[in-house]
Amino acid sequence: MRNPSTSASASAAAAAANSTTSTTTKTPCCSKVGLKRGPWTPEEDELLSNYIKKEGEGRWRTLPKRAGLLRCGKSCRLRWMNYLRPSVKRGQIAPDEEDLILRLHRLLGNRWSLIAGRIPGRTDNEIKNYWNTHLSKKLISQGIDPRTHKPLSDNSDHQNQSSSADANPRKASSSSSKANRKTNPNPNPNPNPNPVLSSSHLEDNHNDTALMMMNTSQLLHRETAHGYTSLLNGEDEARVSGLRNTGHHRRNEEDEDINYCSDDVLSSFLNSLINEDAFAAQHQALQLQQQHNQSTGNTAQLPDPLVSISTSAFGLGTSDNGGFI
DNA sequence: AATAGAGCCAACCGCACCTCG
DNA sequence: TCGAGGTGCGGTTGGCTCTAT
Numbered sequence: 001m002r003n004p005s006t007s008a009s010a011s012a013a014a015a016a017a018n019s020t021t022s023t024t025t026k027t028p029c030c031s032k033v034g035l036k037r038g039p040w041t042p043e044e045d046e047l048l049s050n051y052i053k054k055e056g057e058g059r060w061r062t063l064p065k066r067a068g069l070l071r072c073g074k075s076c077r078l079r080w081m082n083y084l085r086p087s088v089k090r091g092q093i094a095p096d097e098e099d100l101i102l103r104l105h106r107l108l109g110n111r112w113s114l115i116a117g118r119i120p121g122r123t124d125n126e127i128k129n130y131w132n133t134h135l136s137k138k139l140i141s142q143g144i145d146p147r148t149h150k151p152l153s154d155n156s157d158h159q160n161q162s163s164s165a166d167a168n169p170r171k172a173s174s175s176s177s178k179a180n181r182k183t184n185p186n187p188n189p190n191p192n193p194n195p196v197l198s199s200s201h202l203e204d205n206h207n208d209t210a211l212m213m214m215n216t217s218q219l220l221h222r223e224t225a226h227g228y229t230s231l232l233n234g235e236d237e238a239r240v241s242g243l244r245n246t247g248h249h250r251r252n253e254e255d256e257d258i259n260y261c262s263d264d265v266l267s268s269f270l271n272s273l274i275n276e277d278a279f280a281a282q283h284q285a286l287q288l289q290q291q292h293n294q295s296t297g298n299t300a301q302l303p304d305p306l307v308s309i310s311t312s313a314f315g316l317g318t319s320d321n322g323g324f325i
Numbered sequence: 326a327a328t329a330g331a332g333c334c335a336a337c338c339g340c341a342c343c344t345c346g
Numbered sequence: 347t348c349g350a351g352g353t354g355c356g357g358t359t360g361g362c363t364c365t366a367t
Contacts, residue, residue, distance in 0.1 A: 037336080037337075038335095038336075038337095038360090038361095039333085039335070039336075039351075039361090039362095058352090059352080059354075061351075061352065061353090061355070072337095073352085073353090074337080074338090074353085074354095075336075077339080077353080078335085078336065078337080079335090079336085081354090082335075082336085083335080100367090110355065110356065110357085112355080113354075113355060113356085113358090123334075124354095124356080125334085125356095126334085127334095128356075128357085129333075129334050129335085130334095132333095132357095133332065133333055133334080134333095134336095149356090251349085288329090288331085
C-alpha cells in the first residue's frame with residue numbers, strides 16, 4: 001500500500017487549492033469556513049496524534065481547535081480512526097483476511113464496521129475499499145453476484161424482489177465504483193430500501209446457514225436486546241453503539257422475545273460460521289433453536305440446521321441455488 | 326516519451342441514532 | 347418531551363499512481 005502521508009504531502013497544496021473550488025450546493029457537515037480539507041500533511045498527523053495520545057479520543061467537534069488544527073472534527077476523527085490509530089494495521093490484506101471478509105460479507109452484507117470489527121487492525125474504510133476494488137470484481141469474474149453471493153444468472157429475479165447487500169438503508173442510491181459510474185450510470189435502478197442486516201441481505205440469502213437458523217427478526221431481536229455485543233469481539237465495544245446507531249435496526253417493535261438465547265451461544269455460533277466449523281455451527285444452531293423454543297414456548301421448527309449446514313453452508317455442498325452461498 | 330484510461334484509496338458527505346441538558 | 351450537539355456509519359468522490367498503447 002502506498003504511504004498516504006507521502007501522497008498526502010505531495011498533494012497537499014493541490015488539495016488546499018481544491019478546498020476553495022470544490023464548494024458545491026451541498027451543505028457541509030459542519031461549518032468549514034476557513035477549515036482545511038483534503039489530504040493530511042505529516043505535520044497535521046503529528047499534531048493530531050500527539051494531542052490524542054495526551055488527551056484521549058472524543059469531543060471531536062472541539063478537538064481540532066484544542067489541538068491547533070484547521071480541520072473539522074469529523075475529518076480528525078476519520079484520520080485518527082483510519083490511519084493514525086496505533087492499532088491500525090497497514091499493508092496488504094492477507095489471504096485469510098480476504099477469506100474472512102468474504103464470509104462475513106456473505107453473512108452481514110455491507111456492514112463494514114461489523115466486518116472490520118472481526119478483523120483486527122483493519123478499518124471499515126479499508127475493507128470497504130478492498131471489497132469494492134478487489135473482492136467484488138473477483139466474485140464477478142467467478143460468476144458470483146458480489147451483493148448476493150449467488151450465481152449471477154440466478155439473480156435476475158433477485159434484482160427486484162430482494163435487496164442487495166449494497167442497498168444503503170439510508171440512501172436510495174447504490175454504491176458504485178468509478179468504473180461502474182462510467183459503464184453503468186444506473187447500476188441499481190430499483191434498490192431495496194430495507195435495511196441490510198435487518199432484512200435485505202439475510203432474506204436474500206435465505207438458504208444461507210445463518211438465516212436458516214436465525215431468521216431476520218430473531219437477529220434483530222438480538223441486536224435490540226443486547227446491542228450486538230455477543231456478535232463482536234473484544235475490540236468491538238466501541239462499535240456496539242455504532243451498530244445501534246446505524247438505523248439498520250429499529251428498536252421499537254421488537255423488545256419482546258429477546259432473551260431466548262445467550263450471548264455466549266450466539267457469539268460462538270457466529271464464530272463457528274466464520275471459522276467454517278460446520279459441526280460447531282450446527283451444534284450452536286441447535287442450541288439456539290432450543291433456547292428459542294424454550295423461551296417462546298414455540299414448538300415450531302426453525303429450518304433444519306442439519307440440512308442447511310450440510311447443503312448450503314460455506315459452499316461445502318449443493319443447495320437450492322446450486323451450491324453457491 | 327507522451328497520453329489515456331483504469332486502479333486504487335484517503336477523504337468527504339449526508340444521514341440516523343444516542344446522549345444530555 | 348424536545349432539541350441541540352456529538353458520534354459513527356455506509357456510500358461516494360477526487361485525485362494520485364500505475365499500466366497499456
